[in-house]
Each structure stands twice: as structure tokens, then as C-alpha cells.
Amino acid sequence: MKDYEIVVGLEVHAELNTDSKIFCDCKNAFGLEVNTQVCPICMGMPGTLPTLNEKVVEYAIKMGHALNCTINTLCRQDRKNYFYPDLPKAYQISQADIPLCENGSLEFMVDGKMKTVGITRIHIEEDAGKLLHDESFAGSLVDLNRCGVPLIEIVSEPDIRSSSEAKAYLETIKSILQYIGISDCKMQEGSIRCDVNVSVMEKGSSKFGTRSEMKNVNSFSAAVRGIEYEAKRQIELLEKGEKVVQETRRWDDSKGMSFPMRSKEDAQDYRYFPEPDLLTISVDEKMVKELKESLPELPNAKIKRYVNDFGLSQIDATLIAEDMEKSLLFDKCNLLNICKPKNISNWILSDISKYINETGKLISETNLTSEKLCALVEKIEKGVISNSAGKTVFDEIMKNGGEVENIIESKGLAQNSDTDFIENLVKEVFENNEKSINDYKNGKTNALGYLVGQCMKASKGKANPGIVKDIVTKMLEK
Amino acid sequence: MRLYEKTASELSEMLKNKECSAVELCNDVLARINETENTIGAYVTVAEDSAKENAQKIDKLIASGESLHPLAGIPIGIKDNISTKGIRTTCSSKMLENYVPPFDAAVINKINDAGMTVLGKMNMDEFAMGSSTETSYMHLTRNPHNTECVPGGSSGGSAAAIASGEAILTLGSDTGGSIRQPAALCGVVGMKPTYGSVSRYGLVAFASSLDQIGPLGKSVKDVAMLQSLICGHDRYDATSKNIEYPDYAAALKENAKGLKIGIPKEYFGEGIDSQVKESVMNAVKELESQGAVIKEISLPSTEYAINTYYIIASAEASSNLARFDGVKYGYRTAEYDGLVDMYEKTRSEGFGDEVKRRIMLGTFVLSSGYFDAYYKKAKRVQNKISQEFSEAFKECDIIATPTVPASAFKIGENIGDPIKMYYNDVCTVTVNIAGLPAISLPCGKDSLGMPMGLQLIGDKFNEQAILNTAYTYEKICGGFDVLSKAL
Numbered sequence: 001m002k003d004y005e006i007v008v009g010l011e012v013h014a015e016l017n018t019d020s021k022i023f024c025d026c027k028n029a030f031g032l033e034v035n036t037q038v039c040p041i042c043m044g045m046p047g048t049l050p051t052l053n054e055k056v057v058e059y060a061i062k063m064g065h066a067l068n069c070t071i072n073t074l075c076r077q078d079r080k081n082y083f084y085p086d087l088p089k090a091y092q093i094s095q096a097d098i099p100l101c102e103n104g105s106l107e108f109m110v111d112g113k114m115k116t117v118g119i120t121r122i123h124i125e126e127d128a129g130k131l132l133h134d135e136s137f138a139g140s141l142v143d144l145n146r147c148g149v150p151l152i153e154i155v156s157e158p159d160i161r162s163s164s165e166a167k168a169y170l171e172t173i174k175s176i177l178q179y180i181g182i183s184d185c186k187m188q189e190g191s192i193r194c195d196v197n198v199s200v201m202e203k204g205s206s207k208f209g210t211r212s213e214m215k216n217v218n219s220f221s222a223a224v225r226g227i228e229y230e231a232k233r234q235i236e237l238l239e240k241g242e243k244v245v246q247e248t249r250r251w252d253d254s255k256g257m258s259f260p261m262r263s264k265e266d267a268q269d270y271r272y273f274p275e276p277d278l279l280t281i282s283v284d285e286k287m288v289k290e291l292k293e294s295l296p297e298l299p300n301a302k303i304k305r306y307v308n309d310f311g312l313s314q315i316d317a318t319l320i321a322e323d324m325e326k327s328l329l330f331d332k333c334n335l336l337n338i339c340k341p342k343n344i345s346n347w348i349l350s351d352i353s354k355y356i357n358e359t360g361k362l363i364s365e366t367n368l369t370s371e372k373l374c375a376l377v378e379k380i381e382k383g384v385i386s387n388s389a390g391k392t393v394f395d396e397i398m399k400n401g402g403e404v405e406n407i408i409e410s411k412g413l414a415q416n417s418d419t420d421f422i423e424n425l426v427k428e429v430f431e432n433n434e435k436s437i438n439d440y441k442n443g444k445t446n447a448l449g450y451l452v453g454q455c456m457k458a459s460k461g462k463a464n465p466g467i468v469k470d471i472v473t474k475m476l477e478k
Numbered sequence: 479m480r481l482y483e484k485t486a487s488e489l490s491e492m493l494k495n496k497e498c499s500a501v502e503l504c505n506d507v508l509a510r511i512n513e514t515e516n517t518i519g520a521y522v523t524v525a526e527d528s529a530k531e532n533a534q535k536i537d538k539l540i541a542s543g544e545s546l547h548p549l550a551g552i553p554i555g556i557k558d559n560i561s562t563k564g565i566r567t568t569c570s571s572k573m574l575e576n577y578v579p580p581f582d583a584a585v586i587n588k589i590n591d592a593g594m595t596v597l598g599k600m601n602m603d604e605f606a607m608g609s610s611t612e613t614s615y616m617h618l619t620r621n622p623h624n625t626e627c628v629p630g631g632s633s634g635g636s637a638a639a640i641a642s643g644e645a646i647l648t649l650g651s652d653t654g655g656s657i658r659q660p661a662a663l664c665g666v667v668g669m670k671p672t673y674g675s676v677s678r679y680g681l682v683a684f685a686s687s688l689d690q691i692g693p694l695g696k697s698v699k700d701v702a703m704l705q706s707l708i709c710g711h712d713r714y715d716a717t718s719k720n721i722e723y724p725d726y727a728a729a730l731k732e733n734a735k736g737l738k739i740g741i742p743k744e745y746f747g748e749g750i751d752s753q754v755k756e757s758v759m760n761a762v763k764e765l766e767s768q769g770a771v772i773k774e775i776s777l778p779s780t781e782y783a784i785n786t787y788y789i790i791a792s793a794e795a796s797s798n799l800a801r802f803d804g805v806k807y808g809y810r811t812a813e814y815d816g817l818v819d820m821y822e823k824t825r826s827e828g829f830g831d832e833v834k835r836r837i838m839l840g841t842f843v844l845s846s847g848y849f850d851a852y853y854k855k856a857k858r859v860q861n862k863i864s865q866e867f868s869e870a871f872k873e874c875d876i877i878a879t880p881t882v883p884a885s886a887f888k889i890g891e892n893i894g895d896p897i898k899m900y901y902n903d904v905c906t907v908t909v910n911i912a913g914l915p916a917i918s919l920p921c922g923k924d925s926l927g928m929p930m931g932l933q934l935i936g937d938k939f940n941e942q943a944i945l946n947t948a949y950t951y952e953k954i955c956g957g958f959d960v961l962s963k964a965l
Contacts, residue, residue: 090800
């Protein structure tokens with residue numbers, strides 16, 4: 001078999017979290033009773049007209065800046081015409097040849113290396129409704145609540161070369177959307193969806209193969225599965241001497257397979273033309289500049305800062321930076337300037353991440369604050385409590401709240417670092433364990449661990465284990 | 479003299495001076511509808527009950543000494559493509575035969591706020607596509623001056639109602655001449671305002687970039703009064719212009735002295751009936767004798783206007799009318815096998831031939847591979863036509879042309895020949911293409927006794943200039959004899 005390279009381009013649709021819909025005053029909200037967040041405009045009643053919600057333009061420009069795009073201060077909206085029952089006007093207002101943002105790029109970490117993917121364009125458009133199918137009724141019903149929910153479509157260049165790159169790209173896009181606060185990014189509510197373009201070519205070739213476009217990819221892990229499936233399918237075709245057909249395919253995640261939807265010949269002609277009901281979008285240069293200045297520090301800048309200023313590894317820095325809540329906690333702790341950033345990072349990436357994953361809570365929904373985390377880490381750094389006692393304190397904070405100091409006291413977790421006390425302890429243990437001392441002297445070094453353990457046991461866990469180990473070693477060497 | 483024979487401005491005074499009541503007025507016009515509607519067929523729906531209710535309400539307000547809008551209690555007919563909450567709005571199509579809008583158009587809100595009495599909904603060519611009202615799915619409308627003839631279209635019901643006394647004022651819509659052409663053929667006054675001066679919210683769209691709602695009436699002052707009411711910025715129409723709009727009726731004055739009137743030679747060429755040319759030029763000469771200056775001008779791209787218009791208008795229509803798919807409202811075919819079959823049958827059965835012709839034409843010109851050759855090129859010609867008008871308005875204040883090449887044709891005469899029908903719009907479409915205001919006035923009758931129309935075109939948002947000139951001409955004529963004597 002020849003060596004192949006996968007070529008992927010992604011089209012990400014993200015719902016924007018503006019208060020109202022893109023072309024009417026209806027509330028932009030998810031999960032409410034069907035056909036209640038609607039008005040004649042978003043239901044496409046005859047005679048209604050759209051008027052553009054300017055927030056949508058602002059939000060899209062922010063994303064454009066975050067992805068280093070050129071902002072087209074003059075751009076149009078166009079009609080994309082097709083018939084479907086979830087599209088009440090029978091056209092979607094989108095942007096065709098002049099998008100709001102174009103020619104950008106996104107840099108992100110994948111497998112320890114930096115990768116850059118070109119951003120072709122970002123445009124604004126309206127979402128469609130949803131068809132409902134159920135056993136309890138014949139036919140289909142339509143819910144128009146989602147009609148007119150604002151979307152941005154982010155189109156990448158075909159620069160992605162593996163499913164893991166695709167996943168990292170998608171996760172970075174998601175974290176940027178969260179950082180700039182323009183999308184709720186709730187995958188289960190469909191607030192981010194993507195279309196995946198896949199082709200394969202022989203390694204080293206510069207000529208792309210024929211691509212297929214996969215629709216209905218509703219999660220990042222589905223994107224990974226879809227890309228892998230599709231690449232495998234195409235490679236198998238080529239190996240059999242067959243050709244890949246340019247077509248649109250539907251991804252069925254439960255079956256783990258893609259199915260043909262329509263071929264290039266049957267491709268829909270959307271008959272795009274400028275939307276005559278809306279004026280040319282004209283964005284003030286000053287506003288474009290202000291929006292750029294208003295952007296918060298984005299994940300890439302954070303990663304650099306964490307590595308350069310705090311000495312975190314690239315991987316740890318990335319893991320914290322790509323999660324807005326974790327990085328918020330990390331940044332707050334470092335502002336307090338009480339303990340070592342590396343120790344805070346370790347807590348965030350181990351116990352805190354574990355707790356968040358298990359409970360599904362947001363950090364902000366727990367009892368943990370930056371002050372409490374710093375107080376805890378400080379106690380460990382200063383040897384007041386052991387690492388394992390620290391975990392007990394952490395569990396108690398998460399469970400019942402309370403102050404670190406009080407928990408240590410009430411649970412009697414403070415450790416003893418008094419050298420006289422510990423020396424006496426060690427002497428006592430040595431008297432009862434002559435065999436182990438001889439073992440050690442005969443080269444069985446693991447006897448050290450046993451002796452330290454016995455000392456800790458004798459202290460009922462209160463002795464500072466570091467000091468115990470030092471003293472045991474010193475006395476053995478005598 | 480019956481009340482229905484009077485102008486809105488006269489009736490406004492009479493109501494104010496309690497010389498008649500709103501109920502008497504409403505009843506008289508309803509009685510007139512009863513007398514002539516079987517012959518004329520101007521209405522799709524007569525809203526008798528709500529009209530009477532409004533008239534009673536206005537009379538109470540008058541009695542209580544409330545200060546009312548000058549048009550309060552004046553009966554008005556609304557073209558049936560303007561959405562009226564609770565009154566069906568059919569666009570004279572089988573597709574919307576039983577469609578009752580859940581909201582009022584922006585202009586209807588203004589009309590209701592002013593206390594006007596809405597009489598009902600006027601017949602029209604289906605979805606405003608046609609020049610004779612013959613494409614209406616509902617019924618024919620006849621020209622009150624000769625019931626063998628068409629009233630013009632697409633606002634044929636709106637114009638015929640004025641000429642027959644079945645309404646004091648009406649609203650029409652004009653995409654390529656649909657107010658002015660029937661106004662000319664029925665011998666009434668009708669104005670197509672500047673694109674963007676009247677909100678289109680609630681007007682069932684035909685061609686969004688060309689459509690404009692406008693007034694029809696017996697006199698220039700009546701039209702000016704109604705225009706003053708309906709114009710203005712609307713935040714629900716992004717194309718509506720946010721500027722100060724004058725009270726056109728209050729500002730009406732004669733303006734012939736020193737007025738520069740442009741006469742574009744392209745509008746007086748082949749295909750224009752010699753009687754029409756003569757009567758238009760006579761009207762211009764009358765204005766000249768009052769001090770106006772006549773300038774011959776040229777608008778060379780006029781010959782491309784019809785093609786340009788039918789490409790742009792049909793392209794937009796093909797998209798605007800796609801929502802009539804049987805899913806949400808309106809007609810749905812009785813039996814079908816699956817979604818695509820439902821779409822196909824619903825649209826095949828629900829639309830008439832002319833509408834289908836334009837949907838097909840529009841779909842074609844927007845198709846990939848044809849877009850550049852047709853739609854894009856048409857948009858370029860549109861710019862050219864607009865520029866030529868802009869240039870012309872540097873030399874003259876208004877432009878005078880015929881409204882229609884000839885007087886009303888016979889029912890059935892053109893319906894089998896779409897191209898011939900389309901050429902009825904040859905003098906009017908340029909105005910929509912350039913987004914300008916224009917008014918049509920009666921300028922005499924031809925040898926068959928049928929009215930002919932004078933069109934005055936103004937620069938953007940300068941309705942006042944054409945209204946003033948129209949008012950001057952009306953004075954010269956000693957008023958227009960609008961009502962048909964033939965009924």
C-alpha cells in the first residue's frame with residue numbers, strides 16, 4: 001500500500017449568544033417550548049422584512065480579529081435559495097462573495113508542535129428551524145424557534161493533515177469563542193456544528209485528491225471519527241484502482257459511517273444574489289479598531305506567558321489556557337502571588353480537573369476560590385501539611401466549604417516538623433528494627449522506605465515525611 | 479351631488495364642519511359599491527362591518543370635539559397585497575385565497591392611527607404581475623370608462639375604484655408602473671413615491687428593490703394628503719430612508735414659473751400612440767405658457783429598460799415567492815406523495831401562468847452559468863439608467879413623459895401575448911429602476927373617449943416638485959374630471 005496524506009478543511013458553524021435574533025426582536029434562546037420564540041418576521045410571513053441586529057456584526061468582527069482576519073468594512077448579505085420545510089422564507093440570508101472577515105490564520109498546539117491553519121473567511125448568516133419526527137405522530141412537524149438565530153461560519157483552508165489536527169483546531173476555535181464570549185459553545189444544544197471536507201493524496205504530492213464533504217457532524221469526536229472513516233474509505237477506493245467521487249455525504253455517528261447524499265451533478269444551485277431587503281453593511285473603521293482592542297488575552301498569548309513567565313511546560317500551559325475557567329483560576333492565583341505557579345498548575349490539572357470531569361460542574365459553581373486554592377498550596381509548600389493531607393483538605397472544601405486553616409485544625413492534619421521530636425521517633429523505630437538496618441547496610445536500599453514508613457506510622461502520620469526521610473538516612477549513614 | 483363624488487380634501491372639510499358624518503360618508507360609498515361593483519369588480523373583499531364600525535367611532539370622536547387627522551373617516555381601499563390584520567390578503571392568487579395576516583402592514587398602522595375607514599381590499603394582477611388585472615385569480619376588473627376595456631394593472635382595482643366612486647382614496651403598489659399605468663388608463667391621479675419613502679413592511683413582496691406603495695385619488699391634493707400620511711422612516715424596513723418628510727399637501731403650490739421641464743425624446747418615439755404624444759405635449763405647452771421652460775433631453779439607455787426590469791424583477795420575484803410552498807400557510811395541494819411532490823403540485827396548482835412564467839424567468843437568470851450574463855449585466859444597466867437620470871436632473875427640475883403608450887386596451891386583447899403586455903410598461907419601468915418618484919395625471923381623452931396619462935418624474939425624495947407641477951396643471955385644467963360618466 002502507498003503512503004497517503006489526509007487533507008482536511010473545516011466549516012464551523014457557531015451560534016452567537018446575542019440577546020435577540022439576527023433579523024427580528026425575538027429572543028435568542030434554546031430549549032423553550034416549540035414555536036414560542038417566533039414572530040411573523042422569523043416565520044417568513046408574506047410582507048415581512050429583515051433588519052440586521054448590529055450585535056451580530058460586532059461579534060463576528062471580534063472573531064475575525066481573534067483569527068487574524070482582514071475585516072471587510074463594506075460587505076453584503078446575500079440570499080441562498082433552497083426549499084426545505086425548516087426554512088420558512090425558502091432562502092437563507094447569508095453572505096456570498098464578500099464575507100465580513102477573510103484571509104486569517106489560527107495557530108495551535110498539536111502533539112507538542114505548533115500548527116498554523118489558514119482561515120479562508122468568516123461570514124454571518126441565519127440559522128434554520130428544526131424538523132421534529134416522532135413515533136407518536138405521522139409525518140414531520142417543524143419548530144421555528146431556531147429560525148433567525150445568528151450564526152457565524154468559519155471556513156478553514158485545506159491545511160489540516162490529520163484527525164488529531166482537526167480536533168485540536170476545533171478545540172482551539174471553541175476556546176476562542178468562549179474567551180471572547182460570543183457563543184455558548186454547548187455542543188449538546190448544537191451551538192457548534194461542522195461540515196468536514198476530506199480528501200487524500202499520496203505522501204509528498206502537492207496535488208489534492210477529489211474531496212467529499214461530510215454534513216451532520218455534531219461533535220468534535222464525531223469529526224475525528226468521520227475524518228478517519230472517510231480517509232480510510234477513500235484510500236481503499238484508490239488502492240482498488242477506483243476513483244473518489246466529488247459528493248456530499250452524511251455522517252451517521254451511531255453507525256460510524258458516512259453515506260452519499262448527493263453527487264456533484266446533483267449539487268444544489270443556490271442561486272445566490274444580493275439580499276435586496278438589506279442595505280450594504282458599512283462598518284466604521286473606529287469600531288473595528290475598538291473591537292480589536294476590546295479582545296481579552298487569547299489562549300495562544302496565555303500559553304506563551306505561562307511558559308515564559310511561569311515556567312510551565314508547553315503541554316501544561318496549553319491544557320490550562322484552552323479552558324477558560326481553568327486559566328481564569330490560574331491567573332487569579334498568580335495575581336495573589338502567594339505560592340509557586342507550577343504547584344498551582346499541578347493542582348488544577350490533577351485534582352481540580354478530576355473533580356470537574358467527575359461532577360460536570362463549572363469551577364465557578366464549586367466552593368473553590370483562588371484564595372482557598374492558594375491557602376491550601378501555601379500550607380503544603382511550607383510543610384504545614386503533607387500532600388495527602390492537602391487532598392483531604394481539598395475534598396472537604398469541595399464537599400462542605402470552609403477555610404483551609406480551620407479544616408486543618410479541626411481534622412488535626414497539621415504535621416510535626418520538629419527535629420528533636422522526629423529524632424526521638426526514629427531512635428525508637430531503629431531499636432525495634434535491627435534487621436532492616438542490617439539489610440540496608442548490606443545494600444538492600446528499599447529498607448529505607450520501610451523504615452520511613454514505620455516512623456510515619458509511629459507518629460500517626462503527623463511527622464513531616466521529608467524531615468523523617470532526611471533523619472533516617474542520616475542515622476543509617478552513621 | 480352624492481358624497482362619493484367628492485374629493486378627500488372636500489370631505490375632510492365637510493366632516494370637520496359637521497356637514498356630513500363619517501357614517502353617512504361610509505354608507506354612501508358602500509351604497510356606491512353596491513351599485514357598480516357587479517360591473518366593475520374592483521374589490522376582492524369588502525370589509526363592510528369593520529368599515530362601519532370605524533365610521534361610528536370617528537363620529538363619536540368628532541362629537542366629543544377631539545382633534546383628528548384630516549383623513550379621519552375618509553374611506554379608503556387597500557390593494558390586496560398589503561397586509562391587513564384580520565382581513566384576508568390574497569394578492570389575487572389561489573395561493574393566498576384564504577390567507578389572513580396576523581399583523582398589519584406599516585402603512586395600515588398609519589391609516590388606522592389616522593382613523594381612515596378601510597373599505598376593503600382591491601383586486602389586482604396576481605402577485606402584482608401584469609398590466610391589466612386580468613391575471614387575478616379572483617375575477618376581472620373592468621375599466622369604468624368602458625367596461626369592455628381593462629383598467630390597467632397591477633393596481634387595477636385601486637384605480638377602477640377611484641374612477642367609479644367605489645372609494646375616495648386607494649393604496650396601490652408600483653414595481654414597474656403598477657400604480658401609474660392603471661391611474662392613466664382609468665383617468666385618475668396616482669403616484670409612485672421615491673423608493674425608500676414609504677415602508678414596505680407588510681407589502682407582500684414582488685420585487686423588493688423596486689416595489690413601492692403609493693396613493694391614488696381624484697385630485698393632486700388628495701394624493702398629496704395620503705402620501706403625507708404614509709411616508710416616513712420605519713425601523714422595520716431597512717431600505718426605508720431616515721430623513722425629514724414634508725407635509726406635501728400643506729406645501730402644495732403652483733410652480734410653473736421658471737420650472738425647467740425635461741422632455742426625453744426616447745419616450746416619444748415609435749410605439750407611442752400619436753394621440754398620447756399630442757396630449758402630453760399639449761399639457762407641457764400649457765405649463766410653458768405659465769412660465770415653464772421646456773428642454774429636450776436624452777435618456778439613451780431607455781431602450782434597455784424593459785429587459786433590465788424583467789430580469790431584476792423576475793429574479794427577485796422567484797426568490798420572494800418561494801415561501802409559498804404549502805408548508806405554513808396558503809394553498810396546499812390535496813394529494814401528494816412526499817415532500818417534493820407536495821411542493822411541485824402546490825406551486826403548479828396555486829400559481830397562475832403569468833406568475834409561473836416570471837418565477838421560471840427569474841430562476842433562470844439567477845442560475846449558475848447565467849447569473850453574470852443576465853442578472854449582473856442588468857444591475858449594471860440599472861446603474862447606467864440611474865446615472866442618466868441624475869445627469870438629467872442637473873439640467874431640469876422635472877421630466878414629463880406619457881405614462882402609457884396608448885389608452886386602455888380591450889379585455890383579452892393582450893393576454894395571449896406577454897411581450898406586448900410587457901411593453902405597456904415601457905414609459906414607467908425606468909422610474910422604478912432608478913428609484914425615483916413619479917405621478918400620473920389625466921391629460922385628456924382619446925378619440926374613443928378613453929383617458930390618457932401624463933407622467934411627471936422627479937428627482938429622488940422630491941415628491942413636492944412633481945406634486946406642485948401636477949397641482950399647477952390640475953389648476954390649468956380646472957380640476958380633473960375623474961369619475962366615469964359611463965356608469
